[in-house]
Amino acid sequence: MGRIRTYLILILPVVVSLNIYSQDCSIVSKANDILPDRLCSPVGVVWEVIYRGVNDGGASVEIFFEWDDGDTDLVPAINSDPDPDIREWRATTTHTYIAEDNCNYHPLATLVVNGVECTSSEQEQIVTVWDDDNHNGGEVYIAPAVWPICFGNGDNVQFSDETIFNCVPPQENDVPNTDTRWIQWVYGTDITMTGAPVTINGSPQVYPYYGSVITLPGPVTGSGEVSEIMNVANDKLVGQYFEVTLRYWNFCNPYDDPNIAGPPADPVNGDHEPVTNTAIILIVAYPRVTIEDVPPLCTTSGDFNLTASPDGGTWSGTGIVDAQSGTFS
Structure with missing residues (x-):
């Protein structure tokens, strides 16, 4: 009896040793599926990641998610098919992207076995995040930002719309935000000029004066529109100015939202709030x-x-x- 006991004591450590050290980063295949809920920020995603033929040896299996926006998650994987011929592990998690400076994010998923990151198992996806035309690479811009007129002189002023659209080529080529834009010039949103006000194309107006909403049908990657001509008399004083505002709508804040029946109930402001920028006509000293x-x-x-x-x-x-x-x- 004593011999048998000794034999068992010698064998057990060998079995335990095999269980501890047999796991590694070997896999047979990998797959993943990511599902964004929308195109416009904030964009929520559900990401399912699968590894098959994982040689876990009974150790812990996790999946490490790097979201390409500074956030990470380590998620325990579920043994969804323990068949020795399959050995499938999967994890599903969610994340929300808020538009910052990028149209695309490249999240990564990596298998982790017994706390060891298996770098060769890495999987990548691409998430596209659009926004209005004043964020995430877009900028509503009027040129020039300041139109100077020397004291004692008059001038005829016309501003240009040089807005950089959100997520269009060359910034974004795969899923470009080239849908319809709507723009509107608003004249005299702030005025310090004394005397007779500026005229628009030679006609006096009550300020602020709202120009027509201009539709730029998609696909569109730029504007090229110009303001009406503003006629400034020569009697204005140094430091006085006349402000013009440019308002912008796109797919993410549409002037005429296709999900709302009929034309905008508010024809001035549209179905959604526009993004804006301003420029001024400024009287300067020589x-x-x-x-x-x-x-x-x-x-x-x-x-x-x-x-x-x-x-x-x-x-x-x-x-x-x-x-x-x-x-x-």
Whole structure:
């Protein structure tokens, strides 16, 4: 009897040792399926990840999720098919993406066996997150942001819409946000100019004056629209300004929401709040300009460019053949 007991004592440690050390990162196959609930931020996703033929050896099996936005999750896997020929483990989890600077996120899932991360098991997905045109790569932009007019002068002013659309090429090529846009210029949203107000295309208006809502049918990647012409008289004072606002709607904040029957109940503001940016016409004092000295010239001298400080102005006078570059002939 004593011999038998000794034999069992010697065998048991060997069996236990095999159970402890037989697991590794070997797998037969892997698969995953990710399901976003929408395109516009916030985007919720459900991600199911599967590994088959996992050589766990009875140790813990987990799946490590890296969401590509700074968040991570370590989720216990479920042995959904313990058949020795299948050995399937899976985990399902959720995450919410809030638009920041990226249209695409590249989450990763990695098998973890007995606390060891199996780097060769990594699986990747792509999640696209759209937003309005003032976030996540988009920027409502009016050019120029400031239209200066020197004191004592009048001018005819026309701003350009140079908005960068959210998630369109080249920023996003796979799932581009090229659906219809709606824009609107609003004139005189803030005014400090005294005297007769600015006119629009020569006609006086009551401010703020709302221009028509302009539809940019999709697919569209840019605007190119311009404002009406604003006529500014020469009687305005230094520091006074006239503000213009550009309003924008897209798929994520549509002016005319296809899920709401009929046209917008509020024709001015639409079905959803627009995103905006502003620009101003500003009366400025004449700058102090210094023209660099010109060396002696001969009648046979060729054309040359005058230079001044500060730059950015226009040239005029006898001999000037290019008002922008200051070419003198």
